[in-house]
Amino acid sequence: MRLPGRSAGRHQRRPRRLVTALRWALALVAVTAGALALFSPGSSSPTARAEAAPPAPVVVAAPAARTVAAPVRVVIPAIGVDSALTDIGVDAAGALVPPADFTQAGWFAAGPVPGEVGPAVLAGHVDDRSGPAVFFRLEDLTAGDQVLVTDGDGQVHAFTVTRVAAYPKTAFATAEVYGPTAGPELRLITCGGTFDRSRRSYTDNVVVYART
Template identity: 80%
Template sequence: YRVAGWFAAGPAPGETGPAVLAGHVDDRTGPAVFFRLEELTAGDEVRVTGADGQLVTFTVTRVASYPKDAFATAEVYGPTTGAELRLITCGGTFDRSRRSYTDNVVVFATAR
């Protein structure tokens, strides 16, 4: 809950295409790694350090929310012409009966 996970079947941050990192918004004990993700806005800077120590800086272009039953798969995972980043967490209303949030929040960003 304190670490984001990288979708290893896709590009690594800094490579051409959308690097996708997902993380929890919270858990029973409180905030998790992407608790404040929804607060990002266009123009904000996001820095990602890879396992090799390489730092890649991205600029947020937009933040969107999608119902989990209508997730924008092609928009998030589809090909891009440059290095891009997608940060994904839960959002919307928490459904106690399903123990899950209704939406996913996605941050879209491009490499500098």
């Protein structure tokens, strides 16, 4: 979902705390608990499984100037992830749409930037018909592991994993994942659980929580 914004060049940059307060004051933290399943045609076995989209945040972004440059790369040493980041959004039904490239992770561009106050969201596929995808080993992360996000200015924002959780897509922890936070935090989302052949998607979502 694309939302109108304001040109940063027409307005003076507000102090960070005010920007954050305005963003959350104007943001509609209303997230759909279910997920819209996306699949690859022809998928028919667990080794040829297709990915389902992570839960769908529907957020009205505040028209405030960014305090941190947009992210361009994510590195997760513990599981061998080193991926460029592409902007992702939601479809007409409000479901978060992962990158078309299964080897690449995406950043939900209507939400906070990694390094700003709030829960920045990165999402990626777990696998496809050919095998493992970018976030295949996401659930292997443990507390203390590092997630490094580089922004467009070359600054590296280091996050430390605090926990890993799995939620049924029918009972997703919407407020916990997408709700406001006191400081900069990160959410990494992919699919998990059992592959449902009838729906051609996974039953769960894996969510990694991290903070600076």
